[in-house]
Amino acid sequence: MGSDLRKLEKQLGVAFRNQELLRQAFTHSSYVNEHRMTVSKDNERLEFLGDAVLELTVSEFLYAKYPERSEGELTKQRASIVCEPSLVTHAVALSFGDFVLLGKGEEMTGGRSRPALLADVFEAFIGALYLDQGLAAVQTFLRAHMFPHIYWEGKSQMADYKTQLQELVQQQGSASLEYRIVDERGPAHEKQFLAEVWMDERLLGQGNGRSKKEAEQEAAAKALSQLGKGADA
Incomplete structure (x- = not known):
């Protein structure tokens, strides 16, 4: 450090x-x-x-x-x-x-x-x-x-974070991932969602977004960050 x-x-x-x-x-x-x-x-x-x-x-x-x-x-x-x-x-x-x-x-x-x-x-x-x-x-x-x-998915590069996380988890064994929407705020035209991603009983990351999918993608990216730090330790 x-x-x-x-x-x-x-x-x-x-x-x-x-x-x-x-x-x-x-x-x-x-x-x-x-x-x-x-x-x-x-x-x-x-x-x-x-x-x-x-x-x-x-x-x-x-x-x-x-x-x-x-x-x-x-x-x-x-x-x-x-x-x-x-x-x-x-x-x-x-x-x-x-x-x-x-x-x-x-x-x-x-x-x-x-x-x-x-x-x-x-x-x-x-x-x-x-x-x-x-x-x-x-x-x-x-x-x-x-x-x-950088590649072109037709949507956004963020679309790959959930795939990356799934592949990383599969490399570590048979653990399963679950995404949960735990909060929803704001008026209909300005919704904000809070998502969590869990591996078995372990919370890996949280993410915010203007759609459920966007919130899940950010949660996956933060989970990749946490798992990456754990692998480096």
Whole structure:
């Protein structure tokens, strides 16, 4: 855990010129709050920048790869790629959670595997890489770690999370998955659903969405995050 960022660079095949940028990308605000005398910058500004850089690079990739697709189709596909569950999946695959600098409270409450935190760190890393080495380096990184997993299902990339989870569970034995809608809120035109996914008697993840299917997909993505962290431990 923590700040062995040289190990991360080796894993990713990336060498930062400015190590402080890389460190900042993995510094959560809770850590800054507990180390104000020595650390002054968290990753929130880099997250803001990385979000924009991701949108641009993913847009360029989709534009070139799918010349037959309409603007509306490309927009929906991009949204499914840069959404939180998708970024969490990539962050888990790259073990980003192991390297985040967290405050003690955040650490004790499971912050290292919290989906929103992992998605933010992924964006912050992209922002730091862009500042350190430019857009070409970001494109190279994404070609290696994100773009190979982008495909066109005709709906959305999120449609694959339930399949991924089912395949992972099957690899572990004969356990069965069950999705439950446990809450439903809001007026008919703005419904919000809360879904849970269970493996036997174990709650694996929860997800929110504007449809039952969307909520189940987010629950599956968060379950993949949790199982991925368990496999790394």
